[in-house]
Amino acid sequence: MKPARKQRLILIALMVIGASIATAFALKSFNDNLMYFFSTTDVVEGKAPKSALFRLGGMVIKGSVERPGDGMMVRFKLTDFSKEVTVEYTGILPDLFREGQGIVAHGKLNDQHVFIAEEVLAKHDENYMPPEVKASLKNQTTSGTNK
Amino acid sequence: MFLIPNAVVRFFHRMASPPHFYAFTDKVMPWLIISFVLLTGFGLYGGLYLAPSDYQQGDSYRIIYIHVPSAWMSLFIYMVMAISGAIGLVWRIKLAEIVAISSAPIGASFTFIALFTGSLWGKPMWGTWWVWDARLTSELILLFLYLGVIGLYGAIDDKRVASKAIAILALVGVVNIPIIHYSVEWWNTLHQGPTVTKMDKPSIHVSMLIPLLLMALSFKFYYLIALIQRIRIELLQRERNAQWVKAKVLELRL
Numbered sequence: 573m574k575p576a577r578k579q580r581l582i583l584i585a586l587m588v589i590g591a592s593i594a595t596a597f598a599l600k601s602f603n604d605n606l607m608y609f610f611s612t613t614d615v616v617e618g619k620a621p622k623s624a625l626f627r628l629g630g631m632v633i634k635g636s637v638e639r640p641g642d643g644m645m646v647r648f649k650l651t652d653f654s655k656e657v658t659v660e661y662t663g664i665l666p667d668l669f670r671e672g673q674g675i676v677a678h679g680k681l682n683d684q685h686v687f688i689a690e691e692v693l694a695k696h697d698e699n700y701m702p703p704e705v706k707a708s709l710k711n712q713t714t715s716g717t718n719k
Numbered sequence: 720m721f722l723i724p725n726a727v728v729r730f731f732h733r734m735a736s737p738p739h740f741y742a743f744t745d746k747v748m749p750w751l752i753i754s755f756v757l758l759t760g761f762g763l764y765g766g767l768y769l770a771p772s773d774y775q776q777g778d779s780y781r782i783i784y785i786h787v788p789s790a791w792m793s794l795f796i797y798m799v800m801a802i803s804g805a806i807g808l809v810w811r812i813k814l815a816e817i818v819a820i821s822s823a824p825i826g827a828s829f830t831f832i833a834l835f836t837g838s839l840w841g842k843p844m845w846g847t848w849w850v851w852d853a854r855l856t857s858e859l860i861l862l863f864l865y866l867g868v869i870g871l872y873g874a875i876d877d878k879r880v881a882s883k884a885i886a887i888l889a890l891v892g893v894v895n896i897p898i899i900h901y902s903v904e905w906w907n908t909l910h911q912g913p914t915v916t917k918m919d920k921p922s923i924h925v926s927m928l929i930p931l932l933l934m935a936l937s938f939k940f941y942y943l944i945a946l947i948q949r950i951r952i953e954l955l956q957r958e959r960n961a962q963w964v965k966a967k968v969l970e971l972r973l
Binding site: 577580581584587588591592595599603606607608609611629665666667668669676691692693694695696697698699700701702703704705706707 | 771772773774775776780783805808809810843844845846847850851852853887890891893894898905906907908909911912913914922923924926927
């Protein structure tokens with residue numbers, strides 16, 4: 573390779589490496605801000621903001637969804653498989669909302685440590701399969717350990 | 720060069736010459752179009768008709784046959800643009816510069832399609848058109864990088880200088896590519912994790928996966944066709960005073 577070309581190649585490599593390092597440091601320092609939601613463990617341990625709006629993510633515990641009263645109000649428990657948080661929401665739930673489904677709620681904690689949600693979004697998982705396959709998977713897991 | 724067979728080196732040397740490239744693409748174009756039409760036909764038939772509904776999303780999931788290949792293309796085309804830009808910078812090959820700028824509008828379109836179809840799907844599934852999570856935001860930044868490349872190229876009159884400028888912009892923007900890919904693993908996001916490109920077996924049923932891969936391949940062919948057409952126009956414009964272009968024009972006129 574000619575010296576001039578080699579020099580340009582090295583210069584380009586240095587530029588890309590430099591930009592990568594700078595970005596890595598920037599992302600590292602903003603790491604917490606880039607998290608889209610807090611986990612339920614964060615909330616129980618008091619890491620989430622006390623009197624401000626924030627997002628809470630977790631899985632809806634099976635059998636925890638209840639509708640006290642006649643209105644649109646729905647109450648359910650979220651978990652990250654270690655700590656639980658109760659959520660209350662008044663409004664229309666997205667299609668994918670169901671027990672055992674991951675969701676992200678936007679709102680704030682009240683004094684009783686209940687999360688009052690203003691918005692509930694369903695978090696879709698990365699699994700795609702036909703209903704028949706899902707049914708046969710369910711039959712297998714009910715006989716063994718349940719997920 | 721080391722490790723690369725001589726025949727390959729000779730092929731690339733010849734391809735880097737504009738008249739040879741022009742003649743060669745004349746010959747391969749029909750084959751590219753046939754492959755694209757067949758792949759798209761089979762892919763869409765498989766994806767929209769043969770593939771079963773999803774156990775949770777019903778038929779709404781079928782948007783992945785457009786959304787996922789577009790998102791993959793948006794990353795792939797960016798890498799092509801950055802690498803050919805770098806080759807143009809180091810070896811001063813005119814064709815590499817043209818590949819870089821010709822890729823930008825195609826990549827921008829695919830990025831837009833990925834964002835748009837994702838938004839359409841997000842409203843019924845997530846409950847919102849848009850969220851500022853790491854995946855969606857970094858993909859939006861990718862769109863702005865593409866638009867920046869197109870704008871910068873248009874702003875500089877000397878196209879050789881413009882090509883150098885966009886190559887540097889594209890190379891700096893390369894840091895965004897791993898961020899987009901790993902955003903769903905590094906941070907909590909509303910967007911789901913990777914389905915196909917993860918280490919263990921894909922978490923998508925094989926009857927749904929095959930049409931998806933066909934569509935991904937068909938989009939690659941579309942890119943190749945669109946890229947070649949753009950390159951040919953750009954070549955004619957840049958080489959308008961060259962002997963081979965004059966010969967070509969005379970040949971067409973007769």
